[in-house]
Amino acid sequence: MALMAVADALAAVLAGVEPLPEEAVDLEAAHRRVLARDLPSRRTQPPVAMSAMDGYAVRAADIATIPARLHVIGEIAAGRPLERALGAGEALRIFTGGVVPDSADTVVIQEDTERDGDDVVVREATAAGKNIRPAGVDFHEGDVLLRARSHLTDRHLSLAAGMNYPDLPVHRRPKIAVLATGDELVLPGTTPGPGQIVLSNGYALRALARGEGAEAIDLGVAADTMEATRAAIRRARESGADILVTTGGASVGDHDLVKRALEAEGVEIAFWRIALRPGKPMMHGRLGAMRVIGLPGNPVSSYICAFLFMVPLIRALSGRQDIHHRIERAVLGSDVAANQARQDYLRARLAHSPDGLPIATPVGHQDSSLMGNLAAAEALVVRAPLAPASSKGEPCAVIKLSLS
Ligand SMILES: Nc1nc2c(c(=O)[nH]1)N[C@H]1C(S)=C(S)[C@@H](COP(=O)(O)OP(=O)(O)OC[C@H]3O[C@@H](n4cnc5c(N)ncnc54)[C@H](O)[C@@H]3O)O[C@H]1N2
Ligand code: MOO
Numbered sequence: 001m002a003l004m005a006v007a008d009a010l011a012a013v014l015a016g017v018e019p020l021p022e023e024a025v026d027l028e029a030a031h032r033r034v035l036a037r038d039l040p041s042r043r044t045q046p047p048v049a050m051s052a053m054d055g056y057a058v059r060a061a062d063i064a065t066i067p068a069r070l071h072v073i074g075e076i077a078a079g080r081p082l083e084r085a086l087g088a089g090e091a092l093r094i095f096t097g098g099v100v101p102d103s104a105d106t107v108v109i110q111e112d113t114e115r116d117g118d119d120v121v122v123r124e125a126t127a128a129g130k131n132i133r134p135a136g137v138d139f140h141e142g143d144v145l146l147r148a149r150s151h152l153t154d155r156h157l158s159l160a161a162g163m164n165y166p167d168l169p170v171h172r173r174p175k176i177a178v179l180a181t182g183d184e185l186v187l188p189g190t191t192p193g194p195g196q197i198v199l200s201n202g203y204a205l206r207a208l209a210r211g212e213g214a215e216a217i218d219l220g221v222a223a224d225t226m227e228a229t230r231a232a233i234r235r236a237r238e239s240g241a242d243i244l245v246t247t248g249g250a251s252v253g254d255h256d257l258v259k260r261a262l263e264a265e266g267v268e269i270a271f272w273r274i275a276l277r278p279g280k281p282m283m284h285g286r287l288g289a290m291r292v293i294g295l296p297g298n299p300v301s302s303y304i305c306a307f308l309f310m311v312p313l314i315r316a317l318s319g320r321q322d323i324h325h326r327i328e329r330a331v332l333g334s335d336v337a338a339n340q341a342r343q344d345y346l347r348a349r350l351a352h353s354p355d356g357l358p359i360a361t362p363v364g365h366q367d368s369s370l371m372g373n374l375a376a377a378e379a380l381v382v383r384a385p386l387a388p389a390s391s392k393g394e395p396c397a398v399i400k401l402s403l404s
Pocket of ligand 2: 276277278279280281296298300301368
C-alpha cells in the first residue's frame, strides 16, 4: 500500500485544530504571544495638541515680521499644562511634550530665538502649525490598531501600552510533553553500559517547542514494556499536555510498542508510516483534546518530523496564522541523485551568494542517525517523491532550520 503523502499527513495533523482558549497576561509576558481579540485603543494619542520641540508657543500672526519681540507670560513643561491664553504680543516658554494652548498656533524652536529678560526675540520666521503634534495624530480612542491573531512583536507591546492596556488577551500557550522510549537509553553524563546509548532527542525537541512559544515538559524515559509506556501516556494526560510527543519505538520491531500502547490507552491513530525520509514510521493520533505525535527514535528523523509537524501544530494551537514553514528558492551546491518514493528532506549547508539565490549544499552523509550533520545543517533541501537527479547550480527548494 502506498504510504500517505507528507502534505496529507500534515493536513491530518492540523485537521480541526482551533486556537487554545484566551487568558490575560501582563504586557511583559505578551511578547511573541498571539492576540485573542481585536484591541481598540482606550485613548487618543496624543490626547491634546503637544509641542514637538523646546521653544516658545506663539501666535503666528505675532511673528509675521521678523525679528519680533514678545513678552513671555509663563512656562509649560511636559505634564504641567498652563491654563493661560496668549494675548497679542505674548509668548509661552514651552518644552517638548508640553500641552500647546488653543490660543497658540505655532512653536518657535529656541535656537531661532534670543531671550532678553521677560521678553523673547524671535529671529526666524516659523509657519503656523509648525512643531505642534495635533491631538490624535498617532491614533484615536476606539481605533483598532492590533487585530485578533496578531503575533505580538516588541513594537506591538509599546503600542498596546500606549493604548493603555496593562495586560492583553492572548491565546494560551500549548503545553508539550516529551516522552523518550527505549531500554537502551541513559542520561547524558552517565557511563553507558554495553549496548546503551545516551538519550539525546528530547533536548532538541523541547528547545524547538519552546522556541515556538510552547511550554515543554520532560516525561523522562519509558522502558520498552507496555506497562511502562502506557503509564507514561497516562502521565502525559494528567499533566494537561496539549501535545504528547514520543520518540522511538515507532517502527515495526518487536520492541516498538508505542502505537500499541497508544491504542490501548484509547488514542485514535490517524496515520502511521508516511512517505517521508527521514521519518517514515511517524504516527499521529488523538486522545480527547490531547494530540499525539509519535516520532521515530533516530535522532535526525525525530527532529525533522517535529520540525515538519509539531511546529505547525504548535503555531496553530497558539492562534498564529503563519503556521507553515516558508519554502524558499536556492541553487544546489552539489549534484543530487534521483529521489525514491518518499519525500526527502536533505540536511544542507546554506551559503549566501552575493549575486543571487543562496547555495544549498547537502551534507555528504544523510543517514538518519547522524546528529553531527544535523547540528551543522542550516536548511533542508526538499526533494519531491521520484524527483529526477539534479545537478550543481540547478534551482532547488529549501526550508531554513532554526539557528537558535
Ligand atoms: N524492518 C524495518 N525496520 C525499520 C524500518 C522499517 O520500515 N522496517 N524503519 C526504519 C526507520 S526509517 C526508522 S526512522 C527507524 C525508527 O525506528 P523506531 O522509531 O522504532 O526507533 P527505535 O528503534 O526506538 O530507535 C532508533 C534508534 O534511535 C535511537 N534512539 C531512540 N530514542 C532515542 C533518544 N531519545 N535519544 C537518542 N537516541 C535515541 C535508538 O537507540 C536507536 O538506535 O526504524 C527503522 N527500522
Ligand atoms: O525514516 Mo528513517 O528516519 O529513514 O531513518
